[in-house]
Amino acid sequence: MLxxxxxxxxxxxxxxxxxxxxxxxLIAAAITAGLMGGLSLKEAVSTMIEGMSGQMETALSYVLLGMFAVMIARSNITSILLKKLISILKGKRGVLLVTIAFVASLSQNVVPVHIAFIPILIPPLLSLFNQMKIDRRAVxxxxxxxxxxxYIMIPAGFGLIxxxxxxxxxxxxxxxxxxxMFPKVMLIPGLGMIFGLFIALFISYRKERTYVEKENTLVLSTKNEHATTAFTGKHALTLTxxxxxxxxxxxxxxxxxxxLTGILLMFIFRIVCWNEGDEVVQRGVVMMGFIAFVMLLASGYASVLQETGAVKGLVAASGAWLGSNKMLAAAIMLLIGLLITMGIGSSFGTVPIIATIYVPLCAELGFSSLATAALIGTAGALGDAGSPASDSTLGPTSGLNADGQHDHIWDTCVPTFLHYNIPLFIFGFIAAMVL
Structure with a gap:
């Protein structure tokens, strides 16, 4: 435990x-890991800072994305979307929530933009959520x-990666x-997430929750707030x-x-004037800068763990006393994956860390290649939901907290941890036992 x-x-x-x-x-965790791993305070901080460069491209992408989202809001095209959704989905809570889950799923495979759609789509919908008294934990x-x-179940886009x-x-x-073979392997763990989704939407957060109409940092940043919602040439250029x-x-x-291409086109098409660039940058950084910096720190924390060899030590120590108990081994390996991903916030980054020791350990214990794949795939994914440092939780918070009424930990991380990590653990364990 130490x-x-x-x-x-x-x-x-x-x-x-x-x-x-x-x-x-994250800073406290990185320093703690460094000191426990034999690094001095200065070495721990230096390693963390050097490791932050591992997510530099991602951080820059998110900040630019925030600016692009502000520009799109200025075009007033989101008002058209909001008007249509209100007329079609008002009062249809379950349909709206399932539609949001479906759109988010498309962002991983069909149109692989990951969290890029959230600051564009979600803030304009907050008023609708408020009218319908939807608990944002469900969203x-x-x-x-x-x-x-x-990405767990579908072999396309990020799933294929x-x-x-x-x-x-x-x-x-x-x-x-x-x-x-992976769609077959990951189907059982994926079913656990589907189960968790329906529990969250239709049982846990079914009750109404009241929110106050407050200033929305994205929607009310536009000077076209009272413009017509008729589709115009300006909207066509925005879509372009x-x-x-x-x-x-x-x-x-x-x-x-x-x-960058989208931002440049918005300036060229005069959707946003060049002299408005300062405000666009400021609001974009406010919206997505926090996510960007957390991703940088998570990368630095992961670098400290790798420098100290703490992950390999944890896996090796666990393997030393597991013996030939396959059930206990599967549970421990899944738990270790949960711990690592909860800390670094990246399923994709967890797999290379754990596979080095998991594969020979599974071979020694007699797990099949399919069962081993299920264990590694599930162990990597465990903790993505619920991790304070994961873009799978930071992204939703960035959109839902545009009016300052959604807490990252208690309204995003805790609900998603409970509803996805627990069924993922159970169904992943079952997959390891039956495959």
């Missing part, structure tokens, strides 16, 4: 639950489901597996800019270049 991973993750969780900002929690659960479940990472790491460690950003992103495989 392993640096365990203690530092507990530091993150406890401080976050005490409403200490996640930035301070956060729907969004997080769409950001995580598709995730499946490929697991297959590659298993092959590197002596247990080759065809990536085409959005499609241009998406096209460049898919073509160049770079969210930074795609978002």
């Amino acid at each position: 392993n640096a991973v365990v203690v530092s993750v507990l530091v993150i969780v406890v401080l976050s639950l005490l409403r200490i900002n996640v930035i301070f929690a 956060a659960s729907a969004l997080t489901f769409g950001l995580q479940a598709p 995730y499946h490929g990472i697991v297959a590659k790491e298993m092959g590197k460690n002596g247990m080759p597996i065809d990536v085409s 800019a959005i499609l241009g950003a998406l096209g460049v992103q898919l073509w160049m495989e770079s969210l930074v270049l795609g978002t």
